[in-house]
Amino acid sequence: MDEQEWSIQQIAKLAGTTSRTLRHYDDIGLLAPSSIGHNGYRYYDRTALVRLQRILLLRELGLGLPQIADVLERETGEESALEAHLAWLRQEQDRLARQIASVQHTIEALRGGEGLMAENMFDGFDHTQYKDEVEQRWGKKAYADSDRWWRSMSADEKAAWQQRVADLGRDWIAAAEAGIAPDSDEAQALAKRHVDWLTGIPGTPASAPGGDVKGYVVGLGEMYVADPRFGANYATSEGGTRGAEFVRDALRVYADAQL
Numbered sequence: 001m002d003e004q005e006w007s008i009q010q011i012a013k014l015a016g017t018t019s020r021t022l023r024h025y026d027d028i029g030l031l032a033p034s035s036i037g038h039n040g041y042r043y044y045d046r047t048a049l050v051r052l053q054r055i056l057l058l059r060e061l062g063l064g065l066p067q068i069a070d071v072l073e074r075e076t077g078e079e080s081a082l083e084a085h086l087a088w089l090r091q092e093q094d095r096l097a098r099q100i101a102s103v104q105h106t107i108e109a110l111r112g113g114e115g116l117m118a119e120n121m122f123d124g125f126d127h128t129q130y131k132d133e134v135e136q137r138w139g140k141k142a143y144a145d146s147d148r149w150w151r152s153m154s155a156d157e158k159a160a161w162q163q164r165v166a167d168l169g170r171d172w173i174a175a176a177e178a179g180i181a182p183d184s185d186e187a188q189a190l191a192k193r194h195v196d197w198l199t200g201i202p203g204t205p206a207s208a209p210g211g212d213v214k215g216y217v218v219g220l221g222e223m224y225v226a227d228p229r230f231g232a233n234y235a236t237s238e239g240g241t242r243g244a245e246f247v248r249d250a251l252r253v254y255a256d257a258q259l
Contacts, residue, residue: 005034005043015052022052030069031055050078057089060228148202168193169233172247177236182249191254194247214259221248 012019025031026042031052033042044052051072058068153161171190180186195217224230224244234243 003045005045006049008033008042008044011044011049011052015056017056025052025055025065028065028069030065030072047078050082054078054081064226164197168197172234173236173243176234176243176246177238182246183253187246187250188254188257191250192258194251195254195259214255217251217255217259221251224248 006014008019008022011017012022022031022042026033031048034045034048035043037043054072055068058071168190172194175187175190195213198217198220199213220230224234225241225248231241231244234247236243
């Protein structure tokens with residue numbers, strides 16, 4: 001019996017992507033169809049589906065297509081690679097479950113007028129998870145300085161800082177959903193708050209004397225759009241990257257005018 005194959009339209013629908021994206025993956029050598037029909041339609045077999053699953057998983061980690069190609073080239077064992085990724089996903093699931101429980105407890109305490117248990121408020125919040133990435137992007141000193149700053153804060157100070165971040169993210173989303181222009185006074189006021197927040201974090205290029213604040217701010221704006229981990233913080237009710245694009249555009253306008 002011939003192995004089952006699925007059409008490009010079927011795969012696009014199942015994977016939540018588009019036929020155009022799948023054709024692009026083929027054009028750059030990332031995911032070739034298993035066969036092409038006499039009508040020119042692309043078809044994908046089981047092996048292709050497994051490879052596509054890995055591509056989508058790596059995309060969710062924020063990797064670009066060239067980096068994904070490198071990973072797939074190095075890791076030829078599909079099963080072992082997926083097992084490693086599954087282990088990471090389970091760790092993330094556990095971390096998110098702890099965060100959800102922590103926030104839920106805080107909400108219940110606030111509603112009931114109860115005292116907050118500081119030692120329970122930050123379960124699942126691990127700022128060290130991006131250690132390697134920060135060191136790679138901005139150097140070991142940048143991570144060490146920010147890590148020292150974070151650990152020196154009291155529980156109340158950490159809670160206030162996280163509230164500040166949450167308020168900023170909420171206001172960005174509200175502004176994006178309201179459809180205001182990136183160069184409007186309201187959007188630029190948000191951009192100023194954002195830059196003030198960034199420059200207050202030791203270890204970042206924005207906080208270093210003589211640092212390239214403009215380049216850092218503009219670069220982060222681009223990262224918000226390109227990296228789903230960061231873009232999720234500004235996702236509107238419509239989903240997609242529209243919220244992150246609004247933040248990026250507003251930050252660029254502010255940087256060009258003020259930095």
